[in-house]
Amino acid sequence: MLRDTRFFEPELIWQASFFCGIAFVIGISVLLTSNICNIILLNVSIPDLLSVFRCAFLTSALTTIVAFSITRLDGIPRSVPVLTFFVFGSLLLMSGLIRGRLKQRGESKLQSARSRDVENILVLGANRAASFYIRIIDTFSAGNVMAILDANPSLRNRILNGRRVIGSPEELLTIIHEYRIHGIEIRRIVVAADRSELSQATWDCLKSDASMEVEFLTERGGIVQHMADGPAAHTLRAAALPFKNSAEADFILAQRRTYWKLKRTIDVSVASILLVILIPVMVVVGLSVRLGIGSPVIFWQRRVGQSGAAFFLFKFRTLLAPGEGHGAPPDEQERISRLGCFLRRTRLDEIPQLLNVLRGEMSIIGPRPLLPIDQPPSVGIRLAVRPGISGWAQVHGGNLITPEEKSALDEYYIHNASFWLDVKILAKTAKVLITGDWARLKLVERTLRSGPAKPNLGSLASLETELALGPQRSRSRGRVKG
Incomplete structure (x- = not known):
């Protein structure tokens, strides 16, 4: 079919079918x-490619010999054996890569529980030692290598084992500060280069933070020491224990259990429709950010979501690069551009969060997610539900009200969540996009004065009893009703 468009004509189709039948039988025999079939192409190597080449060549050669001995290849173009070799080889290579990818995904799911709260690492030096180190760390889920720093400017933005070279070692403090703004704490610096290759500026960066653990791969035991499950790993896991809803939160959610289930369906539907409608807007904003601010167009921040689980919140970039200096990083107000101010004022930088909604990490309406550093010690019931793109606090002052007032407004929403309240918040959000934030102090004071309805202790006790009985209570109710 690739060689001759007359493949389906009656006088040629039987000859082509005969040739394809021979190729199929010989191909299956060669595979068996x-x-x-035992090769899993996790990382394509020369021996794997030679095996694919041998199988494809053997299949094409035997097919050609058998077909020529029977039909003299009448009606078959002479280039078909070559096409057979390339098609068969491509199918073998593609199936091996898919098989390897599926195996990697299966392994990543099994290791996700272990790798969720491991420490974050920066690697200095883009070389073979760094490549092997990243492979070992990924295989054993012994850490999370965020990026690579290398002094060679020609390697900037190159990718090594899935990690991007984002800067030079002299920019270490600035890059660590950038990650901290996004909610990522870098716990370890791994130096893949030799000590003698480090400049004085790099040494000053490494010595500036005594709490940062530095490891040299060129020293014996470096990798083994990192992979050991030491006290730091236990401390990190202990600090990331999942949040457990209080009995009050369980009671409040149970009061509107039907709506909270329906809310997820509404979120997915609305987010899908908005993403389709806003594609032209996203393209324009993305191009504007790329030309006016720089790459990457979309950045992420680590936020605290439902039940205390951390997730990465997406936004269009609004800040300029922090600069090339080695001193204190500039203030955020000095880095925001006119375009960034416009995107923040119009909330266009929030559009990528519709992807967070589809991923199940956020809702259209709900309490705004906070950075880990901004999370208050007493979270109340804010973390009992999915965080939202907009919320009751955002349409009643946003950044112009205090954290205590925001918390009270968010709790008011969780106590009174309903479809019509969400519609009201969406309407107020549209108004805020036009008029901007302004403190609605009377409404805030009224909400604080009224406060959320307190749960009845008797109802709360009965709810706890019902949760404890579980399915047994449900079955008994069914029998009584029947």
Whole structure:
């Protein structure tokens, strides 16, 4: 079919079908008698490619010999054996890569529980030692290598084992500060280069923070020491224990259990429709950010979501690069551009969060997620529900009200959540996009004065009893009703 468009004509189709039948039988025989089916192409190597080449060449050659001995290849173009070789080889290579990818995904799911709260790492030096180190760390889920720093400017933005070279070692403090703004704490610096290759500026960066653990791969035991499950790993896991809803939160959610289930369906539907409608807007904003601010167009921040689980919140970039200096990083107000101010004022930088909604990490309406550093010691019931793109606090002052007032407004929403309240918040959000934030102090004071309805202790006790009985209570109710 690739060689001759007349493949389906009656006088040619039987000849082509005969040739394809021979190729199919010989191809299956070659697969069954070789070890090609046992190869999993996690990382393509020369021996794997030679195995694919041998199988494809053997299949094409045997097919051509058998077909020529029977039909003299009448009606078959002479380039078909070559096409057979390339098609068969491509199918073998593609199937091996898909098989390897599926295996990697299966392994990542099994290791996700272990790798969720491991420490974050920066690697200095883009070389073979760094490549092997990243592979070992990924295989054993012994850490999370965020990026690579290398002094060679020609390697900037190159990718090594899935990690991007984002800067030079002299920019270490600035890059660590950038990650901290996004809610990521860098716990370890791994130096893949030799000590003698480090400049004095790099040494000053490494010595500036005594709490940062530095490890040299060129020293014996460096990798083994990192992979050991030491006290730091236990401390990190202990600090990331999941949040447990209080009995009050369980009671409040149970009061409107039907709506909270329906809310997820509404979120997915609305987010999908908005993403389709806003594609032209996203393209324009993305191009404007790329030309006016720089790359990357979309950045992420680590936020605290439902039940205390951390997730990465997406936004369009609004800040300029922090600069090339080695001193204190500039203030955020000095880095925001006119375009960034416009995107923040119009909330266009929040559009990528619709992807967070589809991923199940956020809702259209709900309490705004906070950075880990801004999370108050007493979270109340804010973390009992999915965080939202907009919320009751955002349409009643946003950044112009105090954290205590925001918390009270968010709790008011959780106590009174309903479809019509969400519609009201969406309407007020549209008004805020036009008029901007302004403190609605009377409404805030009224909410604080009224406060959320307190749960009845008797109802709360009965709810706890019902949760404890579980399915047994449900079955008994069914029998009584029947």
